[in-house]
Amino acid sequence: MPRQVAPPPSGEFIVRLQKPFSGTPTHVVEVIGEPNRSASVKVTDQSSDNAITKKTGDCSADDVNELMSLISQLRGFPSHPSKDIYGLDTRLEFNSFEIQWASDEEDSVSDEVTAENKDTYKQVADSIAALGRTFAKKDAAI
Template sequence: MPHQVAPPPSGEFQVVLSKTFSGTTTHQIEVIGEHNRSAIIQRTEHSGSGSSSEKTGDVPADDVQELLSLVSQLRGLPSHASKDIFGLDTKVDFNTFELQWSNGDEDSAAGAVNELASEQKDDFKRIVESIDALARTFAEQDSAV
């Protein structure tokens, strides 16, 4: 079944990175904002005991534009609802008014793809690492839980 998320209002975006691909999430990064403005970033770490810690912060507009440029490259990459085709045990969801993409969506073309091009895996890995770096840099304040 396709991943159905209502698109945010025009001009707004949401990027969510979750580790693991399926199962209990251990690490999540969420960035919400509008084009050409600063955005809010939240990093959540879940421990095995059921507790979690949250850090938040603001991402400057220039970094938001760079993030959106990177994440928009996901548009052409394949996805699969039940298989981690990129091999990173990571799910990325990207939602704007114009585009909704997730590597956890059902993609009929992905079923025919046995091996992704190494360039596609490298692109996905670079985007995941960039989102992680953004969270390490800007999500530094303890969140009020």
């Protein structure tokens, strides 16, 4: 059964990268915004002693447009609710008015993961992680 998530308000998107794929997240990158505009980037890290660090920042409209272009490639990619089929121990979620996709969805269009799928998924995950490292520099209120 597909994930029943209401799309965000018209034009707004939410991108989320989480490590590990399952269990308690130790690293989360969230990008929230609208296409063709700057977006908010938030990184949350939890260490082994349960200390939580949150950083925030903004990325430019050009970076947002590049991210949207990359993420649009994930439309129709395979997913699995409990198995990391891409081998990166990373879960990705994307929610916009046009596309709702997550790597842990139950209803997948296909269950065959190709080498090209894995490369594209890795490129998108690396880009989201890079946005977090590059722009989330300010300490956030916890």
